[in-house]
Amino acid sequence: xxxxxxxxxxxxxxxxxxxxxxxxxxxxxxxxxxxxxxxxxxxxxxxxxxxxxxxxxxxxxxxxxxxxxxxxxxxxxxxxxxxxxxxxxxxxxxxxxxxxxxxxxxxxxxxxxxxxxxxxxxxxxxxxxxxxxxxxxxxxxxxxxxxxxxxxxxxxxxxxxxxxxxxxxxxxxxxxxxxxxxxxxxxxxxxxxxxxxxxxxxxxxxxxxxxxxxxxxxx
Amino acid sequence: xxxxxxxxxxxxxxxxxxxxxxxxxxxxxxxxxxxxxxxxxxxxxxxxxxxxxxxxxxxxxxxxxxxxxxxxxxxxxxxxxxxxxxxxxxxxxxxxxxxxxxxxxxxxxxxxxxxxxxxxxxxxxxxxxxxxxxxxxxxxxxxxxxxxxxxxxxxxxxxxxxxxxxxxxxxxxxxxxxxxxxxxxxxxxxxxxxxxxxxxxxxxxxxxxxxxxxxxxxx
Numbered sequence: 001x002x003x004x005x006x007x008x009x010x011x012x013x014x015x016x017x018x019x020x021x022x023x024x025x026x027x028x029x030x031x032x033x034x035x036x037x038x039x040x041x042x043x044x045x046x047x048x049x050x051x052x053x054x055x056x057x058x059x060x061x062x063x064x065x066x067x068x069x070x071x072x073x074x075x076x077x078x079x080x081x082x083x084x085x086x087x088x089x090x091x092x093x094x095x096x097x098x099x100x101x102x103x104x105x106x107x108x109x110x111x112x113x114x115x116x117x118x119x120x121x122x123x124x125x126x127x128x129x130x131x132x133x134x135x136x137x138x139x140x141x142x143x144x145x146x147x148x149x150x151x152x153x154x155x156x157x158x159x160x161x162x163x164x165x166x167x168x169x170x171x172x173x174x175x176x177x178x179x180x181x182x183x184x185x186x187x188x189x190x191x192x193x194x195x196x197x198x199x200x201x202x203x204x205x206x207x208x209x210x211x212x213x214x215x216x217x218x219x
Numbered sequence: 220x221x222x223x224x225x226x227x228x229x230x231x232x233x234x235x236x237x238x239x240x241x242x243x244x245x246x247x248x249x250x251x252x253x254x255x256x257x258x259x260x261x262x263x264x265x266x267x268x269x270x271x272x273x274x275x276x277x278x279x280x281x282x283x284x285x286x287x288x289x290x291x292x293x294x295x296x297x298x299x300x301x302x303x304x305x306x307x308x309x310x311x312x313x314x315x316x317x318x319x320x321x322x323x324x325x326x327x328x329x330x331x332x333x334x335x336x337x338x339x340x341x342x343x344x345x346x347x348x349x350x351x352x353x354x355x356x357x358x359x360x361x362x363x364x365x366x367x368x369x370x371x372x373x374x375x376x377x378x379x380x381x382x383x384x385x386x387x388x389x390x391x392x393x394x395x396x397x398x399x400x401x402x403x404x405x406x407x408x409x410x411x412x413x414x415x416x417x418x419x420x421x422x423x424x425x426x427x428x429x430x431x432x433x434x435x436x437x438x
Binding site for chain 1: 251340342351355
């Protein structure tokens with residue numbers, strides 16, 4: 001979707017202003033929100049693409065005016081409501097009114113260290129041979145899906161070169177829409193800065209994106 | 220600010236009022252997050268011990284000192300360096316670093332000709348096992364919007380000026396591939412141990428928004 005999260009190339013947000021040092025979490029609630037999100041995700045009712053999309057669907061003015069972990073909280077509440085895991089009243093009162101649904105699993109404290117170290121690969125068996133090779137020119141398709149996609153607006157319609165083949169991965173667009181993993185070939189595509197930004201680009205510089213085959217056509 | 224009868228302002232039914240982030244409401248946010256955690260615990264969805272363990276892992280164990288050890292070994296050991304660029308996942312796993320958000324790792328080599336820099340314009344993708352959770356600026360609209368269109372301007376805000384002849388490659392983490400930048404080894408560090416070298420490797424140098432400390436700056 002053309003949501004507020006798709007920020008590449010936008011103007012007006014001001015300087016980055018990195019502080020010299022900062023804590024991992026600026027307030028205790030940020031750490032709780034992060035960890036509650038991860039623990040709730042471990043129940044198995046949704047996956048990373050649904051979780052990303054929940055944040056993308058926050059109304060744009062609210063998304064941009066809110067802090068990072070506030071948006072995580074908003075995304076989590078949305079998922080909990082949409083999956084019927086809590087009711088609006090329960091959220092508002094903080095009190096359980098009806099028993100919970102049975103989760104597939106509950107992440108236990110003792111299991112965290114092991115689970116964190118366990119990779120969850122997104123690579124899958126390929127259903128079809130890949131269409132593109134390293135060195136080929138490809139164009140990012142012009143499309144504006146209203147659901148979740150990982151094709152940013154700033155490359156749509158632009159031509160780049162395939163510089164790497166990353167294997168066949170879970171396709172976020174399908175995965176989010178229907179829970180179908182629909183594995184697709186994934187390519188690293190290098191775009192010239194001047195192809196993306198015209199006179200505001202810089203000769204020699206490049207921007208590289210990891211793009212799924214359905215995002216691309218032969219240039 | 221809209222306060223409901225229990226003092227909470229819920230993102231899921233917010234109406235575009237954003238004063239909730241002001242300092243005076245910090246206590247309200249803390250209470251609200253605590254209420255959500257209690258509710259989810261009561262419903263049998265999460266284990267508070269898992270929430271504690273996740274926070275502890277990212278505040279105390281999983282952070283950029285992990286990545287610094289990987290980079291230092293790549294500087295000190297040519298065989299390891301080759302392994303890291305050929306297939307980063309097993310090379311990084313030699314240190315026991317693996318898992319969430321590090322499933323598909325790629326190492327990027329900075330040279331006098333090419334400077335690599337990493338961003339996630341769509342959300343906040345970042346290689347957790349080697350760098351921990353991202354700093355606030357990495358997740359913020361200023362960095363996400365400008366890294367791809369004005370990388371030199373962004374670098375200047377980090378105090379980094381590259382030679383005119385160095386090309387910049389900005390990697391936008393749009394899929395599940397995660398990138399670790401391996402900066403150039405500082406001059407005057409010949410014969411240094413991995414441990415001493417690691418002290419020169421800053422977090423930002425592994426994102427590509429900074430350079431390693433110089434030999435003279437060694438702590």
